[in-house]
Amino acid sequence: MIALFKRWFGRASPTLAEASARDAPAIAKLHGQSFQRGWSDGEVEALLRDRTVLGHRALAGGRLAGFIMSRIAAGEAEILSIAVGHAYQGRGLARQMLDLHLRRLAGLGVEAVFLEVGEDNEPAKKLYARAGFQEVARRANYYPAPGGKHRAALVFRRNLV
Numbered sequence: 001m002i003a004l005f006k007r008w009f010g011r012a013s014p015t016l017a018e019a020s021a022r023d024a025p026a027i028a029k030l031h032g033q034s035f036q037r038g039w040s041d042g043e044v045e046a047l048l049r050d051r052t053v054l055g056h057r058a059l060a061g062g063r064l065a066g067f068i069m070s071r072i073a074a075g076e077a078e079i080l081s082i083a084v085g086h087a088y089q090g091r092g093l094a095r096q097m098l099d100l101h102l103r104r105l106a107g108l109g110v111e112a113v114f115l116e117v118g119e120d121n122e123p124a125k126k127l128y129a130r131a132g133f134q135e136v137a138r139r140a141n142y143y144p145a146p147g148g149k150h151r152a153a154l155v156f157r158r159n160l161v
């Protein structure tokens with residue numbers, strides 16, 4: 001019963017903070033559950049130790065509910081990955097994380113943010129459109145898809161200044 005309450009209240013209000021290398025195993029696990037090509041713990045840890053990479057994570061009841069990571073170079077940033085655990089999806093968590101992340105990037109002097117998204121990824125496309133991103137390019141046959149097929153990637157951009 002206590003565990004149920006903890007889980008319910010934990011889900012009710014995830015707390016957002018900058019991610020550190022200690023979050024790597026949990027982020028790698030959620031990344032693996034969210035994307036076809038997973039990242040190893042070591043890959044995520046290396047990214048989070050990289051000074052050009054910014055990460056945020058959301059914790060709910062001590063568990064990782066979501067994360068976002070981007071790489072900054074020459075006044076621009078590329079969102080490398082964003083994911084929210086199934087149990088927390090559809091409740092505005094990605095929007096909250098993206099908003100915090102973009103504000104932090106702006107504070108670091110980033111002027112434009114880019115990302116790639118599968119053209120059939122409706123939740124992600126809605127998330128980015130709502131956050132003011134605009135489609136600037138389409139890369140045909142970009143992501144491998146089941147059955148030896150490929151699907152296109154859309155490139156989105158948002159200016160922060």
Ligand SMILES: CC(C)(COP(=O)(O)OP(=O)(O)OC[C@H]1O[C@@H](n2cnc3c(N)ncnc32)[C@H](O)[C@@H]1OP(=O)(O)O)[C@@H](O)C(=O)NCCC(=O)NCCS
Pocket residue numbers: 034035081082083084085088089090091092093094095096116117118121122123124126127130
């Ligand atoms: C994309 C993702 C991060 C969104 O996380 P989320 O916390 O559920 O998103 P939010 O609750 O903030 O909602 C964002 C938008 O997506 C919409 N959305 C959420 N789940 C949806 C679904 N299953 N189908 C269609 N739209 C959906 C929401 O309605 C919202 O749009 P709105 O503001 O116009 O209503 C999540 O679905 C996920 O982790 N997907 C797997 C990883 C992935 O594809 N990442 C993006 C790679 S580019």
